[in-house]
Amino acid sequence: MTKAEFSEASKRYLGVVERELSAIKAGTEGSIHPALREAMFYSLESGGKRLRPCLTLAVCEMLGGDIASALPIACGLEMIHTYSLIHDDLPCMDDDDMRRGRPSNHKVFGEAMAVLAGDGLLSFAFETMLGAAVRSGSPNLLAAAYEAALRAGAGGMVTGQAADIEYEGADVQTEEMLRYVHRHKTADMLEAAVVCGALAAGADGWIVRSLRRYSESMGMLFQITDDILDAVGDEALMGKTLGKDAAKGKLTYVGLLGLDGAREAAEAAADAAKEAVKDIDTNGYLTAVIDNMLTRDR
């Protein structure tokens, strides 16, 4: 798949996701309290790359599934991702004023409403996914919603956030701690995105297992490049404050391996990800995602 083909396919998935999120929003008028609805959709609508839902649709389509069936799952994952950013930005957590180039949720709506906007999005994600599972009557979407709950949840992404907070105050920060945090905080939700696409398509177990390996390496690649961008990236392009982790004395891959070492580790993770899906990636999209992530500037 050429860069142009990858870009075109990604735009198509992005368009499908954006249209569905708009339709979902329209369907909540009158049922969600206006102030809560405004706060929830302020963050959900503030763009971003929609990496997770696009991955879900891409994997589903590549495996011969119908992307329409995976769409509510894809949107649910984006809601979960968005709720985690809102809560992560709170003053008692990372205390970030900017997100995706706009004031963060609590700067606009206040802390109480930001907590509720996050709670609302997390619940609404399951409402969206389970509504689709009920209507379809297919076990595939139930399996996907369960996968989302496992990866987003107490033993997944939230465990990564908790470990991140716990280790921040630790006297010694080890590579093992860094890997544990990002395995859960970052890779688990990427795994959910990729695996949910396969589950929605009713894929075989060996395919799901290969995709889990792929997304684990992708998670590491994503985090290493995030650390590199945090050190040498462009704040305007990234749409958030940079250099905060280093300033806080937080362990990063750049701090651990140096800039060159981090770049080498990123390439190794990229190779491992591509290797994991070499028998599945029939149209080359999953490989292109990795190449794109390796050279990303935002």
Added chain:
Amino acid sequence: MTKAEFSEASKRYLGVVERELSAIKAGTEGSIHPALREAMFYSLESGGKRLRPCLTLAVCEMLGGDIASALPIACGLEMIHTYSLIHDDLPCMDDDDMRRGRPSNHKVFGEAMAVLAGDGLLSFAFETMLGAAVRSGSPNLLAAAYEAALRAGAGGMVTGQAADIEYEGADVQTEEMLRYVHRHKTADMLEAAVVCGALAAGADGWIVRSLRRYSESMGMLFQITDDILDAVGDEALMGKTLGKDAAKGKLTYVGLLGLDGAREAAEAAADAAKEAVKDIDTNGYLTAVIDNMLTRDR
């Protein structure tokens, strides 16, 4: 059903719920980060009456269902209820230092971990419910989990919380606002508890509809008696700070109707609840719940 029979049946349900929550906790060792796990189960284990999960089991059993099948749903609802209390107690929300007779979650674990403990419990509720739905292969548990998402979520309990915050600063507080807040903040989760029991038992639509009317009146009864206890209750028995709503100038049923008027409204709501289930309540448990709530002192 006599008071003694009601008390015995409630104790039996409570025992089943407590044992299952313990088993669930044991199953999370090693999968949830220890600090997060401690914070989550600190609140989940700190007792309370377990009103919601006991209602789920009672309704399921009354309708001929197997309470073992409803149990993961019942526990999921208690997790959702507990997460809402943790987030509600946060300094940016109601700022409560005590809950169920113990220091509230953020007083023990800090604000950041309390936010995550709530997020973890909400996600874990769906993990628990959906795991059971996947294993059972029955559409009944999926329908119950979807009901939980609807009632707990953005158009349910969270909408009630958001409205509560919005109206607190309003110049004029109307009875309509008060009803809207409590319809969602209180009644929606009681409705989920009752209806999920029926869905787990595979009950007919007319039964579910009657139970919705029952739980709506129960929600009003619960809130009116809560307001009465907030005005004249015993802080030691209640295990939380009382009189806060009145001190904040928040509208309550006692403020709106006076103490006698509130007591009359409570009796009217109790009558309406009992009337709604007169053809269903074969063992008298649902009636006894209402009578017990009307005369509660905690």
